[in-house]
Amino acid sequence: MKVKIAIPIYLHGNPVNEAYDTVIRHYSKMPYDIHICGSEGELSRKFASKHLSEKVFYFEVSQKSFCQRSKGDDALRKKFNDSLATLGICDWYCLIGADDMVPQQTFDELVSLDSFKPIMAGVSSECPLYFFSKDCSIKVKLSYPALLLPGLNVFSKRAMQICEQRPYQLQGCETGAERYFFDAGTVVGLHGEVCTIKGDNVLNTIESIKSKHDWCDLSEYESNIIRKCYGLID
DSSP, rough: OOOOEEOOOOOOTOOOOHHHHHHHHHTSSSSSHHHEEESTTHHHHHHHHHHOOOEEEEEEOHHHHHSSSSTHHHHHHHHHHHHHHOOSOOEEEEEEEEEEEOOOOHHGGGGGOTTTTTTTEETTSSOOOOOOTEEEEEEOOOSSOSOOOTTTTEEHHHHHHTTTTTTSTTTHHHHHHHHHHHHHHEEESSSOOOOEOOTOOSOOOOOHHHHSEEEEEOOOOHHHHHHHHHHSSS
């Protein structure tokens, strides 16, 4: 079973992004090839350089314009599709948000699935969704109906063939891909959780998330357990 991961990044001209660094380090510990896909030339390349290894690579992927809408636009969908295209041939094509982390166990479940069937997978929406910043830790329940949580989209070899290597075709990006494969294949929810880090100067802030979805604070104990698990604290 060959799994590869694409992580699209956009630095907004800032050479420092601790959230992205944490996410890339997290996935670098897993036994998969990782493609960091940036769009700001030398800035993105230099940012990625400290993470590069025999299994972590950098690819320049054009992004015509930066999207400020949570549902995405054509330029963002093209960047997502083009980032997946850098992965070449594999059994499972994974696109991961640059500030989103999921556990190894989520990928382990792919062993039980058939990559020759048209499958889109991700963390089930029944699983926990956590958001963290320097001074906030919350658990969120999505306000819109979806089978999968945001943060991780996995496409089988056959799924990529059916969509002609363009799983992101419909409005909504991640939710659009889910709608596409609800009709053209199968959508599979995996176990685990999604842990999202919100650093400084992000467009979709935790306050914005709180205004759109149901949420609750995590206890200090819960917060510290999860933060330690994902390398947010020692």
